[in-house]
Amino acid sequence: MAISIMGxxxxxxxxxxxxxxxxxxxxxxxxxxxxxxxxxIESMQKQKGxxxxxxxxIQDLYIISKAYGKEAAHSLAKSVEAGLEALVDERLQGLxxxxxxxxxxxxxxxxxxxxxxxxxxxxxxxxxxxxNLRARIRSTALDITGQALEIGVxxxxxxxxxxxxxxxxxxxxxxxxxxxxxxSLDPAGSMxxxxxxxxxSPDKLQVRAVYQPIVNLRGGGIFAWEAxxxxxxxxxxxxxxxxxxxxxxxxxxxxxxxACRTAAIQGFGAxxxxxxxxxxxxxxxxxxxAFSPGRTLQLLADQGIEPHDVVLEITERHSTKDFSLxxxxxxxxxxxxxxVAIDDVGTGYxxxxxIAEIRPDFMKLDMSLxxxxxxxxxxxxxxxxxxxxxxxxxxxxxxxxxxxxxELSCLVAMGVHYGQGFFxxxxxxxxxxxxxxxxxxxxxxxxxxxxxxxxxxPIGGLIDEIVxxxxxxxxxxxxxxxxxxxxxxxxxxxxxxxxVGLVMRHHMDRMLSSQYGLALYSCxxxxxxxxxxxxxxxxxTPVELVAQAxxxxxxxxxxxxxLVTRAGRLAxxxxxxxxxxALAQVQVEMAKGAxxxxxxxxxxxxxxxxxxxxGAGTPISFIYCDLDNFKVYNDxxxxxxxxxxxxxTARVLSWALRRHGxxxxxxxxxxxxxxxxxxxxxxxxxxxxxxxRCFKRLIPHAYSEQDRQSGHIQGKDRSGKQRSFGxxxxxxxxVDCMGQCTLESISLRSAEMKKYAKSKxxxxxxxxxxxxxxxxxxxx
Numbered sequence: 109m110a111i112s113i114m115g116x117x118x119x120x121x122x123x124x125x126x127x128x129x130x131x132x133x134x135x136x137x138x139x140x141x142x143x144x145x146x147x148x149i150e151s152m153q154k155q156k157g158x159x160x161x162x163x164x165x166i167q168d169l170y171i172i173s174k175a176y177g178k179e180a181a182h183s184l185a186k187s188v189e190a191g192l193e194a195l196v197d198e199r200l201q202g203l204x205x206x207x208x209x210x211x212x213x214x215x216x217x218x219x220x221x222x223x224x225x226x227x228x229x230x231x232x233x234x235x236x237x238x239x240n241l242r243a244r245i246r247s248t249a250l251d252i253t254g255q256a257l258e259i260g261v262x263x264x265x266x267x268x269x270x271x272x273x274x275x276x277x278x279x280x281x282x283x284x285x286x287x288x289x290x291x292s293l294d295p296a297g298s299m300x301x302x303x304x305x306x307x308x309s310p311d312k313l314q315v316r317a318v319y320q321p322i323v324n325l326r327g328g329g330i331f332a333w334e335a336x337x338x339x340x341x342x343x344x345x346x347x348x349x350x351x352x353x354x355x356x357x358x359x360x361x362x363x364x365x366x367a368c369r370t371a372a373i374q375g376f377g378a379x380x381x382x383x384x385x386x387x388x389x390x391x392x393x394x395x396x397x398a399f400s401p402g403r404t405l406q407l408l409a410d411q412g413i414e415p416h417d418v419v420l421e422i423t424e425r426h427s428t429k430d431f432s433l434x435x436x437x438x439x440x441x442x443x444x445x446x447x448v449a450i451d452d453v454g455t456g457y458x459x460x461x462x463i464a465e466i467r468p469d470f471m472k473l474d475m476s477l478x479x480x481x482x483x484x485x486x487x488x489x490x491x492x493x494x495x496x497x498x499x500x501x502x503x504x505x506x507x508x509x510x511x512x513x514x515e516l517s518c519l520v521a522m523g524v525h526y527g528q529g530f531f532x533x534x535x536x537x538x539x540x541x542x543x544x545x546x547x548x549x550x551x552x553x554x555x556x557x558x559x560x561x562x563x564x565x566p567i568g569g570l571i572d573e574i575v576x577x578x579x580x581x582x583x584x585x586x587x588x589x590x591x592x593x594x595x596x597x598x599x600x601x602x603x604x605x606x607x608v609g610l611v612m613r614h615h616m617d618r619m620l621s622s623q624y625g626l627a628l629y630s631c632x633x634x635x636x637x638x639x640x641x642x643x644x645x646x647x648x649t650p651v652e653l654v655a656q657a658x659x660x661x662x663x664x665x666x667x668x669x670x671l672v673t674r675a676g677r678l679a680x681x682x683x684x685x686x687x688x689x690a691l692a693q694v695q696v697e698m699a700k701g702a703x704x705x706x707x708x709x710x711x712x713x714x715x716x717x718x719x720x721x722x723g724a725g726t727p728i729s730f731i732y733c734d735l736d737n738f739k740v741y742n743d744x745x746x747x748x749x750x751x752x753x754x755x756x757t758a759r760v761l762s763w764a765l766r767r768h769g770x771x772x773x774x775x776x777x778x779x780x781x782x783x784x785x786x787x788x789x790x791x792x793x794x795x796x797x798x799x800x801r802c803f804k805r806l807i808p809h810a811y812s813e814q815d816r817q818s819g820h821i822q823g824k825d826r827s828g829k830q831r832s833f834g835x836x837x838x839x840x841x842x843v844d845c846m847g848q849c850t851l852e853s854i855s856l857r858s859a860e861m862k863k864y865a866k867s868k869x870x871x872x873x874x875x876x877x878x879x880x881x882x883x884x885x886x887x888x
Contacts, residue, residue, distance in 0.1 A: 148206050159221055160203075161265070162219075163216070163218075165214055165215050165259065165289040165290070167259065167260055172184065188216065188241065203220040203233060230263045237261070238261040242257065260289035262290075264288075265302060307339060307340055307367075308364055317336065317375045318535035319376070321532060321540070322386065324525070325516075326523065326653065329542065330541065333383065335387055337364075337368040373385070373411055376539075377538070384417055385417060387418060387419070414606070416447070418447070419447040445608065447470065448466065450468045453474060473505065478515060481519070482517065499656060499657060510528065515531070516532070523653075566648045567654045567682055574678060574679070574680050576602045576607075576678060578601075578602060578603070579601055582631055597612065600678055606677055609639055611634060611639070642669075643658055645673070646673055646674070655687045658684050705754055705777070708758060708775055718784075722850075727789050727846050728844075729789045730854065732840070732841045733761060733838060733840050734783075734838070735757065736837045736838070744821055753810055757803070758777065758783070761775055762775060764802065765785065769795055773788075774787075789846075792844075796873035803871055841862045841874055842873065844880035853881050861875075
């Protein structure tokens with residue numbers, strides 16, 4: 109039940125004692141000036157004291173009224189009022205009474221002063237008053253109802269009026285005291301609540317922010333930091349689980365979020381290199397009347413941070429009831445430049461429907477989908493589906509909870525846009541850069557991935573002249589410029605050289621060609637007609653990825669220019685025609701070196717990859733693969749069946765590489781039945797074991813039932829003699845290279861090991877144990 113004491117007009121008895129106990133002033137008008145009461149409270153607080161609120165509540169008075177009649181309930185309330193009046197002068201134990209009021213028929217309020225900044229004195233006083241009051245009215249209650257009357261009591265300290273209005277202070281204290289009186293807030297909990305309010309108060313802010321990096325898995329480097337809240341070190345609320353759990357239990361999520369935003373922005377520091385700050389926002393916070401967007405903008409301005417540097421991360425663990433208001437509010441913030449992310453995708457209320465409604469710029473996959481993805485094909489299939497979905501709706505995917513090297517490897521190989529987790533960086537303050545080993549791992553995976561059927565040419569090589577206007581320019585100015593430069597088909601709209609929109613000539617002409625279009629828009633800012641969500645890609649992004657994103661846009665935007673940025677600032681624009689031409693040229697070049705049967709990189713690509721690997725000087729292992737008894741099989745079953753075995757071999761090798769290799773491991777088809785793999789030395793044996801086991805289990809299916817049962821076929825050897833041959837088997841030879849060396853040394857060592865492997869029967873793998881190629885002792 110809401111308690112109305114804020115207007116300070118009451119039909120019930122009131123008594124005010126401004127000078128402390130013993131000086132009484134009874135109002136004659138039945139109301140008290142808010143100003144007078146505020147002055148008394150401020151006076152007590154300035155004397156380094158506190159003002160306590162004590163609330164007495166008659167339990168179940170409504171039920172008594174129904175059972176015994178309204179007159180009986182009213183008589184009991186009058187008895188409590190009279191008993192409290194008599195007790196106040198006797199039992200306040202030196203605490204000055206500032207205010208007394210019956211705020212409802214079953215509720216009675218006291219405001220008292222205390223020189224002790226502790227709840228203990230107030231709670232002791234309140235308990236004594238309650239016990240004495242209950243004893244005084246016992247006989248009256250027994251006469252009316254036949255049983256003792258239960259009275260609850262709640263105690264709160266009023267916040268300092270220097271930081272809030274009297275109305276807010278009374279509302280907060282009354283709410284807490286009422287919960288205590290009804291048993292939902294015990295004294296210990298009350299003291300915790302006081303501590304909690306202290307640490308989130310603006311003048312004593314003790315909530316702190318730590319920052320966890322969000323890493324670009326397609327290009328390396330830190331893309332953004334997510335601000336995460338922590339309580340005071342060593343305190344009861346240091347843990348974020350305790351902090352937010354307590355806030356939810358006591359309906360204080362919004363004030364806590366305000367404190368967290370303040371701490372996150374003030375502690376972030378300057379924004380550099382176009383990196384962004386992710387701020388967590390509860391969806392209901394945006395539509396909360398107490399949420400002040402101007403406060404956030406001011407905090408950002410004080411730190412030199414622009415709205416386009418900030419991503420509002422919507423936590424969707426709770427439903428949003430008023431979607432209409434929520435979307436209007438969200439569109440407002442988008443218009444100011446903020447980006448939007450949805451957190452915990454895959455759990456709670458973050459379903460596809462809400463994603464489609466919110467149209468986020470980023471989707472953060474919950475860690476439950478990422479944990480163990482390297483050995484869970486179902487999770488990989490789900491992530492691939494999300495990747496397809498994100499490309500089509502024009503947003504980026506962020507994988508949360510990356511904790512192992514193999515999880516990172518898998519996500520890099522799949523092409524996930526961004527990643528976050530302990531393996532990449534733990535939350536810290538101040539911000540820390542990405543660990544060198546994690547950066548090397550991502551960059552290495554990207555280089556190898558691009559070497560495999562992906563275009564490695566960056567979009568930055570295709571940019572055209574930079575033509576841009578500030579966001580303050582008018583539509584008329586842009587129109588005049590385009591009319592004077594017929595060769596220019598688009599202009600970018602920027603704010604401090606950061607792209608905020610794009611104007612295509614044909615889109616503008618269509619809007620202005622309507623009956624009143626020119627008159628309506630000519631003097632308006634160009635932001636009124638621009639595309640506020642153009643496709644913008646980093647300078648280093650591969651052409652293939654840019655082309656894929658461009659062709660996934662809405663049909664009416666598919667041929668709009670792509671904005672190219674470097675460190676978040678506009679570097680130029682690229683036309684879709686240039687993208688497609690460059691992509692086609694690269695694919696033609698790649699096709700020249702590809703095997704026509706398997707589609708794998710052929711001799712040219714293999715030689716280039718081996719040269720790159722041995723020239724880099726980093727440890728690498730080459731696995732040379734050859735089939736035994738393949739010629740006899742090819743002669744007996746025909747070339748078509750032989751080609752099927754070659755394709756089957758390519759699939760087995762590709763599977764083993766995906767399952768047990770590292771991101772970007774290279775697989776090439778030398779020709780015929782010869783293949784080569786480039787991988788990390790620690791991965792080579794596991795890959796080889798998987799290949800030989802899988803090949804041995806499945807190759808018999810390439811034979812007829814009779815040959816499969818006998819385990820051999822008849823054929824001619826190289827000298828033309830007829831004899832018996834076993835089933836096709838695979839031989840793998842591992843050669844390790846631990847430093848820079850020549851191709852000749854690799855070729856010599858591999859030829860020796862292939863010969864040794866083929867000398868053994870069945871499906872086998874061998875590893876050169878004489879010492880790696882590339883060590884000084886070996887190459888000397």
